[in-house]
Amino acid sequence: MSSEAELRRDRPHRVAVLVRPGVMPxxxxxxxxxxxxxxxxxxxxVGSPLYDVVTCATEPGRLPTDADFPIHVPHGPEVIDDAETVLVPASGEPGQPETGGPLGPALAAALARVRPGTRIASICTGAFVLAAAGLLDGRRITTHWRSADAFRLRFPHIALDPDVLFTDGGDVLTSAGEAAGIDLCLHLIRRDHGAAVAADVARRTVVPPYREGGQAQYVPQPVPDAAGTSTAPARAWALERLDRPVSLSQLAEHASMSVRTFTRRFRAETGCSPGRWLTQQRVERARVLLEETDRPVDTVAGDVGFGTSASLRAHFRDVLGVSPGVYRATFRGGMPHD
Structure with a gap:
């Protein structure tokens, strides 16, 4: 968490978005x-922006998109020099690395401007660019599931996981298709400034505040046993009682389904098991309480249904890699106390 803490500065964190012809608006x-x-x-x-987002290309000026309108890119690659995060979205234009084209000297020169220690991330098939530049070697990454076979053919030495929304390798992150870019951006905001800021951004943009990176990219639509059946009411019910034990049989009963049907439907709708989903929601609730209240860790553990501080610490370390005390110290200030 120390690297994230270093990002919390008085001035806005600069994000350079490196776009190419055929960028997806x-x-x-x-x-x-x-x-x-x-x-x-x-x-x-309070209320001031936390990020300074600038768009750049290998050359400033008019740039075609994959839609029927162009965009004007005001900056050249020089803005990458002092960026703290560089983001590479996908391109749908033939001749790009996504379609088997070379990296090209101009794009290679732009990426060479990324300073050591700068965070770099891709959205969708932008991972092809990072791979072609040698930035993904030795890392576990993802890209859009429909491009997985093409990626493996071009970069067989890179560990590709096409079944997740995004991967976080610390200073290098990758995400799946367009909507997964939302999850990646919220994840980065949460890393930098905590769950409360990320939740506020999600509220402003009316998107889900949290989907774990390991959640499945592609979830086939379930075939209902009866019209209108869903696990959503059971999930809403569980969220109202995270401080209490919630069993699989209770969830299934609340949804008026058998345990077997509920488990199958739940995974189809969310991409994960009921138990994993509950753990995710409890960790997220704990993050908010640690940021926004002074409740002792033992109390927070009970408030979110983990029961003991030892259980909370174990889940926190498993999901976030830090203890609750270190997390609180990072986003509320002070010394960690576990």
Whole structure:
């Protein structure tokens, strides 16, 4: 968490979005919308922007998109020099690395401007660019599931996991298709500034505040046993009682399904098991309580249904890699106390 703590500075964190001909407007827009919505929640400068998002290309000027309109890119690659995060969205234009084209000297020169220690991330098939530049060697990464076979053919030495929404390798992150870019951006905001800021951004943009990176990319639509059946009411019920034990049989009963049907439907709708989903929701609730309250870790553990501080610490370390005390110290200040 120390690396994330270093990102919390008085000035906004600069995000350079490196776009190419054929850029997908949705991917470019979501980066600006999400990072641009992040605001300081308290203290001096409350309400001020936490990120400075700039769009750049190998050459500034008019750039075609994969839609029927172009965009104007105001900056050249020089803005990468002082960026703290560089984001590479996908391109749908033939001749790009996604379609078997070479990296090209101009794009290679732009990526060479990334300073050591700068965070770099890709959305969708932008991973092809990072791979072609040698930035993904030795890492576990993801890209859009429909491009997985093409990626493996071009980069067989890179460990590709096409079944997740995003991967976080610390200073290098990758994500799946367009909507997974939302999850990646929120994940980065959460890493930098905590769950409360990320939740505020999600509320502003009316998107789910949290989907774990390991959740499945592609979930086939379930075939209902009866019209209108869903596990959503059971999930809403569980969220209202995270401080209490919630069993699989209770969830199934609340959804008026057998345990077997409920488990199958739940995985089809969410991409994970009921038990894993409950753990995710409890960790997220604990993050908010650690940031926004002074409740002792033991109390927080009970409030979110983990029962004991030892259980909370174990789940926190498993999901976030740090203890609850270190997490609180990072996003509330002070010394960690576990």
């Amino acid at each position: 949705l991917e470019l827009g979501l980066v600006h919308q999400l990072f641009g919505s992040a605001r300081r929640q308290s203290g001096p400068g």
